[in-house]
Amino acid sequence: MKIGSDLGLATSSMMSTASNETFDQNPTKADPVTLNTLHFVLISISVFSIIMIIVLAFLWQKKYQQLVGTIQELQAVRTPAPMPLKPQPNTRLISVSEDNVNVLLGQDLVTPLERQATKSALPSLWRPEQGTALINRNDICLQQLIKAGREGVFYKAKLVRGTCKGHSMIICKISKEETSRKRLEREISIMRKLGNHNNLLQLLDWDITNTPYMLIMDFASLGTLRSYLQVNQEKLQMDSDLQHHFxxxxxxxxxxMDHLRSKMVIHCDLALRNIMVNRFPSEVKVTEFGLARDLTRMSSRRSSRKKSHRDRVPLRWYPPEYFKNNYYGFKGDVWSFGIILWEMQTFGSLPYPNLQMSEEVIRNICAGYRNTEPDGCRMEILQMMRDCWMEPYNLRPTFKDIVRVLENILETDCDYVDVNSCKEDLND
Structure with a gap:
């Protein structure tokens, strides 16, 4: 009996072991909750990917249509313009002196950084539209000479018939005979790129099919800021809020100028004579883009110009790095802005009035000589002048910095003047 019992126990043990081995070989079944979560994640990723593809395709299609429309618009063919403009017999002129002393320098308005800019792959986008102007030259009556620039003259003018984009009073710039068509094309292209801005003189129309070339701009009733300050100096000096107005x-x-920087445009001729006034001080407009450079359309200004070309520049407004290193960038315009601040405080005086010869001016600028501090100028503006004239140029503020500082000054002024009038001045 004992032997039989032992045999039964052994058999039972072997069956139990076999059963355990069989159980271990069966795979573990997946948890249904885990499976559902995995499916949900995969489906979510797939749906998100499909949505992103649809959105990107839509944006690309919209961008492509805009580009095609722009190319078609700029490549449109226009017919020849009327005969050149001749001043009317009743034209009244005022005496305007050449206030910018120019010097011939075999240098380019270019920086090493600018030489890296990529030229547009579509040369047709560089050129303005040609052909029929919106107005007839014979309908323009020149009334008063505003200023004589280095490449043309600015007139106040009136349209005797019709309007130009709603304007009957206009400013007409008539180029000098030696001004090249290519230069006018570049100026028009830059003005069109800058678009509408409250503080830029707007281009309304142009005619560069026949000489003299002509640009039509919106009206500024008070002429240049320089002439306005000179004519009204005595009255302005009696105004207790003069520094606030400046x-x-x-x-x-x-x-x-901050708008120009956002468009990658360097003005290169920023001076008080190139600021038009419609209402002082809240409606002042930057103009004269004959020397301006569009960096998005430059691969190498040096390589695209003839070696013998000698450009005239307004040296009294130019920074020392231009004369030392053949370098002019955005901070060059900042230097010129400092000169404008000085011009305003001195009612349109010529910078460096004690220096007569061009070579003398250049030598002193490069040696660190600066304009004397104007009497009666507020300390904040004096400090801004010093900041704009710092060397090296990378220490100068940007125009965005300058706008922010001036906003803070005006906000402080609002604590001491009528708040409503201050807000109106800022919003104009």
């Missing part, structure tokens, strides 16, 4: 005008000019 600060408002400076704010609007800086705002315009």
């Amino acid at each position: 600060t408002i005008a400076a704010y609007h000019i800086a705002h315009a």
Whole structure:
């Protein structure tokens, strides 16, 4: 019996072991909750990917249609324009002196950084539209000479018939005979790129099919800021808020220059004579883009110009790095803005009045000589002048910095003047 019992126990043990081995070989079944979570994640990723593809395709299609429309618009063919403009017999002129002393320098308005800019792959986008102007030259009556520039003259003018984009009073720039068509094309292209801005003189129309070439711009009733300050100096000096008004005008000019910077455009001729006034101080407008450079359309300004070309520049407004290192960038315009602040405080005086010869001016600028501090100028503006004239140029503020500082000054002024009038000045 004992032997039989032992045999039964052994058999039972072997069956139990076999059963355990069989159980271990069966795979573990997946948890249904885990499976559902995995499916949900995969489905979510797939749906998100499909949505992103649809959105990107839509944006690409919209961008492509805009580009095609722009190319078709700029490549449109226009017919020849009317005969050149001739001043009317009743034209009244005022005496305007050449206030910018120019020097011939075999240098380019270019920086090493600018030489890296990529030229557009579509040359047709560089050129303005040609052909019929919106107005007839014979309908323009020149009334008063505003200023004589280095490449043309600015007139106040009136349309005797019709309007130009709603304007009956206009400013007409008539180029000098030696001004090349290519230069006018570049100026028009830059003005069109800058678009509408409250502190830029707007381009309304142009005619560069026949000489003299002509640009039509919106009206500014008070002429240049330089002539306005000179004519009204005695009255302005009696105004207790004069420094506040100067600060408002400076704010609007800086705002315009910050807009140029956002469009990658360097003005290269920023001076009080190139600021038009419709209402002082809240409606001042930057103009004259004959020397301006569009960095998005430059691969190498040096390589695209003839070696013998010698450009005239307004040296009294130019920074020392231009004369030392053949370098002019955005901070060069900042230097010129500092000169504008000085011009306003001195009612349109010529910078460096004690220096007569061009070579003498260049030598002193490069040696660190600066304009004397104007009497009666507020300390904040004096400090801004010093900041704009710092060397090296990378220590100078940007126009965005300048706008912010001027806004803070005007906000402080609002604590001591009528708040409503201050807000109106800032919003104009």
